[in-house]
Amino acid sequence: MSITSEAEPLSKIKSKQIVKLLNSGERLDGRSLLDYRDIQIETGVIDKAEGSAIVSLGNTKVLVGVKVELGEPYPDLPDQGALTVNAEFVPLAYRYFEPGPPDENSIELARVVDRGIREAKTIEMDKLVLISGRLVYVVFVDVYILNHDGNLIDASGLAAIAALLNTKLPKYEVKENGEAKKTSEYDSLPIKDCPIPVTVAKINDKILVDPTLEEENIATAKLTITTTKDGKICAIQKSGIGTFTFKEVLEAQKLAKEKARDIRKRFFKEWCLGE
């Protein structure tokens, strides 16, 4: 059951200050409305995971570990590997995160990240089959929030794609009887796209990119748009109890496309088309 939740209280003077600055095109941390915070990406941070990445977006920090194991394919997709995305809002990341099973926010985040990767056909699933209908690779993407300062979706989506690009695929020998034995060799995970989510928040009638936690707390709604390497939209999610006008949605789409291209250019050059 989903229930209206109250954002972390923010002092009136601060929220007034945020709004006042926004009206003159500025933000508390000195950014313009359309700037991202500083982005840092480090890959291969967990040896035991087949792939991993840590992304910092200002003070937001997200770790993604990818494990690749063998399992059964989905019954309706016998010739495809499988992908699952899960997110943990671990209590060390934020005062108000509590241990326990995933709540609606972490489920939503995982599903939005999953949609971006899946719908962009990022992983070549048909190359992850060992025995058709019986044995395939299963790619587990686990999102671990380490520090929450807003815009968890973008940080998580970015960390997920960075980790997948860094993922090695263990080679297996498949015997006659269908048994699979792990070898010490690895291939790289076959990837053919680089989806990037870009989130905008709405505060009063202002649209701003990459909201901090304080900004999220006074925003009425957020819109995440994920685009593929050729600028197509592969996932959208509106969240929060506010609304958007048609014009704002169209504006957000243009922004998302442009910002994702900038990020790809900086961190994933080989996935930047036509540049």
Add this chain to the structure above:
Amino acid sequence: MSVQKLVNEKGLRIDGRRLDEIRPIKMEVGLLANADGSAYVEQGRNKVLVAVYGPREAHPKYVGLHDRAVIRCRYHMAPFSTEERKSPAPSRREVEISKVVREALEPAIFSEQYPRSMIDIFIEVLQSDGGSRCVSITAASLALADAGIPLRDLVAACAVGKIDGNLAVDLSDIEDKLGDADMPVAIIPALNRISLLQMDGLFTEEEFVKALDLARNACMKIYEIQKQTLRQKYLQEKEEDNEKG
């Protein structure tokens, strides 16, 4: 990938619809005696029943907010609503849909009129056939109106998708499964605002702009039927009163 053709040479879909045509809709309000408000909507083979309880005292008390009502929303699919039996335990999909449906309805509700209260929206999908979250929103806003809860307007929802390369409104289950994209949209007509927007699949920018426009038109058609349904219900009640009185 799809072997089956979803759109024929005449531009008609599997069920004979045009690309911009919504499925047949049936709406009813006030059919559950216990609930404060209720609605039942059929759209194609979707059958969705919604009950609203409240505003009532927030329970447990600590979930209440001092300046407005909290809205609780549960989207749930009956075990027999799908091809294969669905476990009655809430799936991750249902958890997410409960959240986005609540967030689609909440901006239409004058919740600030009921501090420390709670409004419960219980949605049961009795049969699903693609687009059940949109049907749920359409039905839930009717149930809220039926409960007499002050609303800025009704909320109307409809999905737009892509089948065989064509944009089409209100995808059925099979079109959703074999199609290339699906974008559910909810609109609050009086405000001309979008309160739900999700998408999966692939859209070019051009397709997205066009899809948004198609969604608006489809939602407005649904909105007209919603208003008519409510009007009819109260006309009927008035007639009954007149006969008695």
